Amino acid sequence: MATTPETPQVYSPSAEFVAAANMKGHAEVARQAELDLPGFWGARAAEFEWFKPWDNVLDESNKPFYKWFVGGKVNIVYNCLDRHIKTWRRNKLALIWEGEKGEVRTFSYHALNREVCKFANVLRSMGVKKGDRVTIYMGRVPELPMAMLACAKIGAVHSVVYGGFSVEALHGRIDDSQSHVVITCDGGYMNGKIVELKRIVDEALKRCATVENVVVVKRTGHEVPMESGRDFWYHDLLNLPMARASTSETEVMDAEDPLYLLYTSGTTGKPKAILHTHGGYMVGVATTLKWVFDVKEEDRWWCTADPGWVTGHSYLVYGPLLLGATSFMYEGAPTFPYPNRWWSMIEKYGITLLYTAPTAIRGLMRFGEAWPNRHDLSSLRLLGSVGEPINPEAWRWYHRVIGKERCPIMDTWWQTETGMFAITPLPTMDLKPGSAARPFPGMEADVYTEAGTSAAVGEEGFLVLKRPWPAMLRTLYKDPQRYQDQYWSKYPGVYFTGDSARKDADGYFWIIGRVDDVIKVSGYRLGTAEIESALVSHPAVAEAAAIGLPHEVKGSAIYTYVMLRTNYEPSEALAEELKAHVGHEVGPIAKPEKVSFVPSLPKTRSGKIMRRVLKARAQGLPEGDLSTLEE
Numbered sequence: 001m002a003t004t005p006e007t008p009q010v011y012s013p014s015a016e017f018v019a020a021a022n023m024k025g026h027a028e029v030a031r032q033a034e035l036d037l038p039g040f041w042g043a044r045a046a047e048f049e050w051f052k053p054w055d056n057v058l059d060e061s062n063k064p065f066y067k068w069f070v071g072g073k074v075n076i077v078y079n080c081l082d083r084h085i086k087t088w089r090r091n092k093l094a095l096i097w098e099g100e101k102g103e104v105r106t107f108s109y110h111a112l113n114r115e116v117c118k119f120a121n122v123l124r125s126m127g128v129k130k131g132d133r134v135t136i137y138m139g140r141v142p143e144l145p146m147a148m149l150a151c152a153k154i155g156a157v158h159s160v161v162y163g164g165f166s167v168e169a170l171h172g173r174i175d176d177s178q179s180h181v182v183i184t185c186d187g188g189y190m191n192g193k194i195v196e197l198k199r200i201v202d203e204a205l206k207r208c209a210t211v212e213n214v215v216v217v218k219r220t221g222h223e224v225p226m227e228s229g230r231d232f233w234y235h236d237l238l239n240l241p242m243a244r245a246s247t248s249e250t251e252v253m254d255a256e257d258p259l260y261l262l263y264t265s266g267t268t269g270k271p272k273a274i275l276h277t278h279g280g281y282m283v284g285v286a287t288t289l290k291w292v293f294d295v296k297e298e299d300r301w302w303c304t305a306d307p308g309w310v311t312g313h314s315y316l317v318y319g320p321l322l323l324g325a326t327s328f329m330y331e332g333a334p335t336f337p338y339p340n341r342w343w344s345m346i347e348k349y350g351i352t353l354l355y356t357a358p359t360a361i362r363g364l365m366r367f368g369e370a371w372p373n374r375h376d377l378s379s380l381r382l383l384g385s386v387g388e389p390i391n392p393e394a395w396r397w398y399h400r401v402i403g404k405e406r407c408p409i410m411d412t413w414w415q416t417e418t419g420m421f422a423i424t425p426l427p428t429m430d431l432k433p434g435s436a437a438r439p440f441p442g443m444e445a446d447v448y449t450e451a452g453t454s455a456a457v458g459e460e461g462f463l464v465l466k467r468p469w470p471a472m473l474r475t476l477y478k479d480p481q482r483y484q485d486q487y488w489s490k491y492p493g494v495y496f497t498g499d500s501a502r503k504d505a506d507g508y509f510w511i512i513g514r515v516d517d518v519i520k521v522s523g524y525r526l527g528t529a530e531i532e533s534a535l536v537s538h539p540a541v542a543e544a545a546a547i548g549l550p551h552e553v554k555g556s557a558i559y560t561y562v563m564l565r566t567n568y569e570p571s572e573a574l575a576e577e578l579k580a581h582v583g584h585e586v587g588p589i590a591k592p593e594k595v596s597f598v599p600s601l602p603k604t605r606s607g608k609i610m611r612r613v614l615k616a617r618a619q620g621l622p623e624g625d626l627s628t629l630e631e
């Protein structure tokens with residue numbers, strides 16, 4: 001196996017691990033999948049319960065609007081809950097939850113199903129129907145997955161907005177989805193402080209016309225305004241006679257019916273809604289989780305992601321429930337009250353599989369090894385990473401200090417758009433720190449030159465996916481044209497990921513980063529345009545540009561350049577005010593690291609800001625081709 005200069009070491013899994021793995025002989029499986037893609041995915045889909053089987057696994061007649069399991073009738077929630085409560089898993093734990101303050105709540109599959117049914121009845125009685133969009137804006141409490149599942153159960157389309165987003169981001173997402181119902185909490189706990197979720201909803205709703213009802217989960221119990229006739233407490237609704245029935249019919253959905261919208265940042269200020277469906281998404285997410293994380297009946301799975309991001313959707317909510325697994329979910333900050341919080345919970349609950357982000361690993365690494373070393377982490381058997389490239393140093397720390405050199409690390413590359421892991425190791429493969437290894441069976445990936453030919457070994461190029469996969473996005477909600485333009489037009493017929501990568505002599509992929517105007521801050525995806533539009537909504541700002549620059553813990557941090565309106569003067573106080581303004585409009589994660597006041601911005605003759613020039617200048621690098629520059 002070839003190595004690269006940065007990573008002289010290859011880590012091979014132990015023979016015991018390989019012998020016990022869910023997925024053995026991956027090379028042969030991948031070869032079979034390549035030869036017969038519909039046969040491969042059809043066999044995976046047959047592991048689930050369908051109300052009616054599909055007629056055709058893959059319909060490619062209207063590319064790039066691929067359809068999967070055409071004619072099949074299914075509901076993902078039926079396979080997450082209804083299916084299990086007919087078996088012994090009824091009394092198996094589905095969810096263990098710990099609040100930031102240490103409270104513990106547990107739900108068996110039976111109990112989770114009961115809560116979901118009750119809330120589904122409430123939503124139905126509020127008039128929510130198949131196809132209606134519902135916005136969910138909550139902290140990390142068990143009612144968040146319950147709300148998602150209740151929506152999906154009745155055929156409504158959930159749109160979860162990350163609870164760390166703020167007024168303008170929330171408003172834009174509610175407005176675009178035309179939701180009539182918003183589900184939220186009075187507040188959430190994060191780092192010992194209250195996040196004012198309900199007040200943010202109230203402020204956002206002043207700017208939205210569609211919302212008729214707000215359902216509020218009481219989490220913090222602090223005083224929040226409730227608008228009579230519009231706002232209802234979740235617990236009050238669950239006590240109404242219509243909710244009491246602990247059963248509720250699961251809607252029969254077409255395999256291609258929408259399951260959810262998830263807004264994500266792209267290259268324009270307007271966030272785009274990725275649309276996922278019931279059938280293909282179910283099959284893709286469950287198969288990838290089962291094989292990559294080797295999930296077994298007796299495992300305790302912990303995906304640290306927030307349900308507000310795709311990782312939470314696929315691998316905190318749907319994936320583990322589809323597999324009948326036991327998941328752990330934690331509400332708060334990793335360092336609250338001390339930097340051993342995560343390690344203590346791994347010990348307390350006997351977590352076996354841990355899936356987290358490089359930024360969290362780097363953040364916890366800073367506090368030193370003494371914190372994890374104080375805990376018994378021997379229950380762990382497999383680790384995972386997602387969201388951004390993991391630097392080999394963090395990989396090795398994670399492997400040595402957390403995994404005790406025993407646990408393989410799955411560096412999973414995927415996107416909101418892919419819905420499921422696309423390039424990822426399998427636990428039986430050799431691992432190279434910093435590489436996401438190979439395409440999952442059935443996936444075909446490549447690195448392209450600008451001209452659309454395969455790049456040479458070791459040459460940096462654009463990462464593309466060349467065959468459809470079941471959990472792929474189906475379109476951008478209300479914007480099929482943008483779906484085609486953004487993903488399928490740079491290289492016709494080939495999916496353009498927006499990432500750059502290299503492939504080594506073993507066919508391992510090394511992801512480098514985004515090539516568009518997306519910034520990954522602590523693994524969170526933000527668009528430069530969203531930050532810029534928040535800045536120019538401040539009265540002092542005439543024009544603004546945002547770029548991402550490397551940051552030791554966050555991966556990238558946001559740097560902004562601001563041209564002021566004529567009667568404003570640059571000052572430290574104004575810079576602070578602008579940072580706070582972005583925090584208020586978009587969310588705390590979007591707060592710029594730095595605001596620099598500039599007399600002009602580098603632009604093309606057609607007026608487009610040349611962010612690459614700003615980036616090069618900030619890093620003291622050559623500015624590249626400036627032939628189109630007009631400052």
Ligand code: PRX
Pocket residue numbers: 264310311385386387388389390411412413414415416417436497498499511513514520523524525
């Ligand atoms: O740039 C890649 C990076 O995250 C982007 C997708 O972001 P998002 O849609 O928010 O989904 C994140 C969780 C799936 C990708 O285009 N990315 C994700 N995973 C990795 C990664 N970069 C390198 N290595 C990864 N494992």
